[in-house]
Amino acid sequence: MESFFYSVNATAPVFLVILLGYILRRIGILDEHFVSVCNRFNFKITLPVMLFVQMTETSLRDNFSGGFVLLCAVITVLSAVGIWIGARIFLKDRHMVGAFVQAGYRSSVAVLGMALVTNIYGSGAVVPMMMVGSVPLFNVFAVLILTLEGPTHEESSLKENLLKAGKDIVTNPILLAILLGMAASWFEIRFPLMLERGMGYVADMAMPQALVCIGASFQGTEALKKIKPTLAVTFIKLMVLPGVFLPICVALGLRGEYLAAVLVMQGSPTTSTGYVMAENMGGDGVLASSAVVSTTVLSAFSLTFWVFLSRSFGLI
Known part of the structure; x- marks a missing residue:
């Protein structure tokens, strides 16, 4: 029961801010122009600054474990590639693929990771290493997938799309911020x-603004039309990925904080950063925002289940 209430307290505030954005849009305080400008501002300024600050505040040099970082990177690659292949096979609407894949593998590790691991162990020293192994790849794959599955994909050659993806990766403000933050920390x-x-003031604006924009852009009628892919990606995000990779990590000998960090990496809600990137790179914003809302709400139950199961076997 303690784990349940902790998970609810961790995810409910996020959902409430999303709900606030939805209400403000419905009563006319916020409009489409505000959401569009705010999303661009978040993508280029506040989220990069937030991630840069988070990386500089961690001590990579003192807590670095190359093996664990490599493991997190491998898991991230396998998750992204596996979901991408599945989406290409089963999704009839190609416009959904980029948002679906990103929502499936990309987790809210920066927001929830430190809080969850610290709550269990009193320390979150392994979370920065998990972020080093996963967060840069989250963004690399997001840019690559959204570019190759974007609206201009079929109008261009493979070479042109790959060149565009490469350019988008090296100029992506979120990825650049992470890399610069890692260098500053090291x-x-x-x-x-x-x-x-x-920088702290700017960073503090990032998550509230992103969450308000998710709520303000959430289209209930349109979201209902995409309820099947939303439920599918939610199930993949919260149940399939932890169900596949946690036993593998246990077999490899991971326990305690390290296993909890992998649980956060694989089983936490889809990050709102993914919605911002989808909106700014021609992806399916409706599906992206719906996935953030559904995974945020249901993660209170799924994370409680995984924490309870892991504790029952003495693993965390």
Whole structure:
């Protein structure tokens, strides 16, 4: 019961902010123009700054484990590629593929990861290593998939699409922020206090704005038309991926904080960053926002199940 209430307390505030955005749009305080501008602002400014700050605040040099980072990277690649192949086979609407795949493998590790692991162990030292192994690849695959499955894909040659994907990857502000933050953390670069506070203020805007925009852009009628892919990607995100990779990690000898970090990486809700990227790169924004809402609501139950199961076997 304690695990259940913790999961609810971790996910309910996120859902409430999304609900606030939905209500504000319905009563006319927010409009489509605001959502469009805010999404662009989040994509180019607030989310990159937030991720940069989060990476600089972790101590990669002190807590680095190359084997665990590599394992997280391999799991991320297998998840993204596996879901991508499945989506290409089973989704009839090609426009949905990019958003579906991204919603399936990409987790809210920055928001929920540290909180969950710290709540269980009193320390979240392994979470930054998990983020190093997964978050850059989250973004690389997101750019690659959204570019190759985007609306201009069939109008261009494979070479043109690959060149565009490469350009989008090296110029993606979120990915650049993560890499710069990792470098700053590794070399222990410190910034003047006024700059740190300024970046902190901008970073604090990222998640609330992204969540409000998800709610404001959520289209109930359109979302109902896409209820089947939404439920499918939610099941994959919250149940299939943890069900596949947690036993593998246990067989490899992972226990305690390391296993909990993998659980967060695979079983936490779809990140709102994915919705922002889908909206800004021509993906299916309705499916992306629906996946964020559904995985956020249902993760309170699924995470409780996985934590309870792992604790029952003495694994975490």
